[in-house]
Amino acid sequence: MSEQTYDWFGVDYQWLTESGCLTLVKDLAEREALLRFGVDVTAARPMTFQDAAAELMASGGGLALALAVAVDGGTLVVEYNQFHGEEPAVLAALSAGTTASSVARTINGTGSFTHAANGSIRTTFPLDHPDRRTGDAPDELLDHLPLPGEDPFVTALALAARVTEVNFDASALQGEFLGGEVA
Numbered sequence: 246m247s248e249q250t251y252d253w254f255g256v257d258y259q260w261l262t263e264s265g266c267l268t269l270v271k272d273l274a275e276r277e278a279l280l281r282f283g284v285d286v287t288a289a290r291p292m293t294f295q296d297a298a299a300e301l302m303a304s305g306g307g308l309a310l311a312l313a314v315a316v317d318g319g320t321l322v323v324e325y326n327q328f329h330g331e332e333p334a335v336l337a338a339l340s341a342g343t344t345a346s347s348v349a350r351t352i353n354g355t356g357s358f359t360h361a362a363n364g365s366i367r368t369t370f371p372l373d374h375p376d377r378r379t380g381d382a383p384d385e386l387l388d389h390l391p392l393p394g395e396d397p398f399v400t401a402l403a404l405a406a407r408v409t410e411v412n413f414d415a416s417a418l419q420g421e422f423l424g425g426e427v428a
Contacts, residue, residue, distance in 0.1 A: 251406070253415055255399040261325060262398045265348035268322040268330035269411040271329055272338050275313040278320040281338040281426060282311050282329060287401075289425035297325065297424055312422035316413035319343075323418070326352070329427050336361040346405035350398050358401040360386060372397035389409045 255262050270278050280286045292300075308428050311330075312323045329335050330347040339345040340361035350356030356372035360380075365419055368386050370378045375390045375397075389404055406412050 251399050251402045254395075254397050254402060257415060257416065261323070262307075262350060262396075264346055264350065264352040266324040266328045266330040267402060267405070268324075268339065268345060268347040269316075269319060269405045269409045270322065270345040271319040271343045271409045271411050273320050273339070273343055273345075275315055275320050278322055278339065279311055279313050279425055281341070281422060282313075282322060282335060284311055284425035284427055286425065289423050290329075292424040293421055294325075294418070296375045301325070309427040310424055311427050312424040314413075314417050314420070314422045316411060316417045318411040319409065321411065321413050321417060323422070324427075331357050331359055333359075333361075333366050334394050336366060337364045340364055344409045346400060348401040348405050356398060356401075357405065360405070371399045372401055383414070 276286050279289055292312065297312055300310065301308055309327045313320050324330060328349045331349040336345055336347060336359055341364045344362045346360045348358050350372060357369060358372060359369040360367050366380045367382045368378055368380045378384065386408060389407060
């Protein structure tokens with residue numbers, strides 16, 4: 246799949262851009278990604294967004310679910326209203342022997358981009374302030390940072406796809422995921 250924009254994501258999945266976390270992991274299978282995410286993979290099961298929403302509603306919002314799907318180049322892990330994918334320990338585990346990037350935004354509009362490689366948090370910054378980079382190599386992605394004025398979530402998602410070489414389109418989000426509760 247060639248490099249693409251993710252403008253469609255902000256339109257079709259606006260609810261997820263308002264409160265969610267997407268994590269892209271290069272060359273890692275769904276089950277392994279969930280295991281490194283902290284999910285008990287023996288209890289992981291196929292589910293759609295609708296299944297996950299029903300479980301979240303039944304739990305009163307107290308359930309933390311991670312949904313993984315194989316995509317071009319690796320795995321996409323999706324969390325709605327949860328943000329484990331932006332935690333340094335989770336990204337360090339996910340990126341052991343590979344690369345991983347997460348894009349997260351809360352209902353309050355704050356968010357972050359984080360890129361990790363081989364267990365090291367290389368670059369992280371607030372979505373609305375890419376000039377406030379930290380990490381082991383904060384300027385490593387300087388040539389790829391989003392332009393001001395664009396939707397920071399969508400452009401950060403394109404950045405994550407570019408630096409991990411993991412790409413997806415809308416069809417990846419319309420089927421079944423392998424999902425489970427994050428411990």
